[in-house]
Amino acid sequence: MTYQGRWDRRTALRAMAALAGVATAAPLLGEPATAQASPGGDADALFKAGHFEQAGHAYEEILKKDPGNVHAARRRGYVGLLSNNFPDAEKYLKTAIALAPGDREAHRFLADCYTRQDKFALAAPHWQGADYQAYATLFAAFRGQPYEIHGDTGRAPFRQLDPIPQVEASLNGGPLKRFSFYTRVDSLGVSAKAAEEAGLRAVAKEKVEYLGKTFWFYYGILDSFALGGIELRNIPVRWSDGDSGEQSDDGMIGTWILYHFLTTIDYAGRSLILRRRTPETARKARAEAERAGAQPLPLWLAQEHLLFSRGSVAGSPGVVAVNLGGTGEAVAAMPQETAKRLRVRVDEDRPMETAAGGQAVTVYPCYPKEVRLGNAVARDAYCYAGAPSGPGREGFEQLAHLSHSFYKPFHVTLDFTGMSIHVARGPAS
Template sequence: MQKAISLRPGDADAKIMLAQAFYRRDDFQKAAAALSGVDVSRNKLIREQYPTLNVAMLESFKGQTPYELKGNGTSTRVKFVKTDPLPLVNVRINGGKEVIFFIDTGGSEVTLDTDFAKELGVPEFGAVQGTFSGGQHTEVRLGRIESLALGDWTVKNVPTAMLPLRQLSEGFGVKQIDGIIGTTLFYHFLTTMDYPHGGLVLRRKDAKSLEEFKTQSSGKRVTVPMWMASDHFMVGWGRVETLPPTLLFVDTGLMGAGVKLAESVINEAGIKLEQNKATKGAGGGGTLKIVPYTVHQLSFGDIKEENVPGLYDGPFPWEYMFGFYLAGMVGHDFFKPYAVTFDFQNMQIFLQ
């Protein structure tokens, strides 16, 4: 990227991709510097794919280590409060009392409910338009917290997003949802969502942890290569019915289904939408009409499931966003039989 910028100093997209590379390495000051001369508020690539590249937020971490881990041992395990409709965990923000967050790899940064953020006095650095299910959009505010505690570990200096989330509490069957844990926190660890045993396991992100994980893991393990698109979209090869292999997005926060496909894929595969069973549901951007369907054969890597429940809730906005074709997303019901481990060093997903 630096060579590309030296050849074309005015290339804003190259600067943005360099900034994102620094961002993933937690080098926020270099990320902010890379954005010099870029109209961040109007740039399409930032709006669509890298909305967390906010210069004021990045510069607020000067002299601090983002995602600084405090804690002993090689791992920590956090029991799920509930596994359905999505995994819920207890966390503590800024040393406060336990609150409930849900886990969603369809999300990027740790996200706080907007009212909860106000109660905490979280600083704000601006807002972006977030893209959600059905192609809906809503405002997402950007901030930061001093710490997030999970199990025996505490992660300090954490960027956050802010979004109205408490309105979703009833659908989760709990008194109050105060936030989301997304992919950006996860990629700082060797992370396992252990659905069968109801827990989240965070291991230190190093070769020793990976070796111990492979040694200690029992049973058959399937490895699926993955890539990261945009700032948090984990994608891997899968197959829908008898169509050719295609790329699918790993979205554990897809609730009430195992798959959500672009309308073009639904039509090409001859999948029938069950309009007579349509319901209303809540998404990050508002109310949605949700139409169920069934995928008779769905594969992700070498894992194949039959009669997977799917849902259609409107346009799939990420179908062509990243410069390659994305057919849909694989969600909660598909992954629930497995312990799913995300290895962000070697870019692979283990299912066992």
């Protein structure tokens, strides 16, 4: 479980390592963000508050008056990227880079924009510009069409629900192996043993330090990944030399796999359902959700793989992180300041130690009257309070993170074309 969304890519790597058994299985908290002063006035305030469409218009007004404003161009491009509006994202991010060729954040956003569209040859130089050498090398090594999809629908039953959901999948035509999934990691990750058995070859590597230890992450190209009747060919994959030998699965499916499909994570029905992203499957999914009483909610994708929507805690609305998969007995996590502001009962007599960026952090049980995502509600449920408030690397405030236990009575459908999320009670049809 994570807290504040204050994760950079290396923190996500550490999380993947931890969930694979390399480090502690305790819930992970977000790393503190680095404050950066920037111009923008009301536009920045709107963005920070999660009013992205209004913020986008405000940045456009700034650019009309000041076409050389790098911050406004970068942030306007980021607004487009949050909603997978690729033409807008490309237009403004290219403007930002033209104005400031060394702007690493603009390069990172544009690299992400091309990566989401499977334009790896275009993404590679911008990963380089963002100083992500491993990704630059990996994406430059691709030949042919990445994420080539074979099959129309895949349904992979959960082999377990707790402590982390698992499904079965095959690497390069080999025997079925157990995979967890988590929307707080990006690409497909596999264990060192699974990588060796699949005959994977590293084309790039990266050193990561976590909890006083050093790990090497290796990046390669997987020929085939098959689960539940769907096969993906020619996809990015990574593994680590730090496997403890005690992990309960053979790898982890990240958001990059999930956003290639109309994805339903059916907690209530205990299955992962992947459908081709077409207008017809989207219409059917909307109709199914409406019949199940689900209302469409906005879906935002930030920092390459993190999912967000609009929800509420104790009746107070705001942007919430939608963390699907992973572990955690609590339904949500929130900053202590948020819990106090909303008068949520916090049990300060029962502190818990967990890890954040390799350091000990103290959190406390708390019990909000209500946590809501659309029509999905958890009342008087066990949550955590413990991280400082304020925007993380995403740049916007987050009311709370909704995690594993919140979704158990529901099925969640992610539409990455229409950028909407539906949460409905009971199993998917």
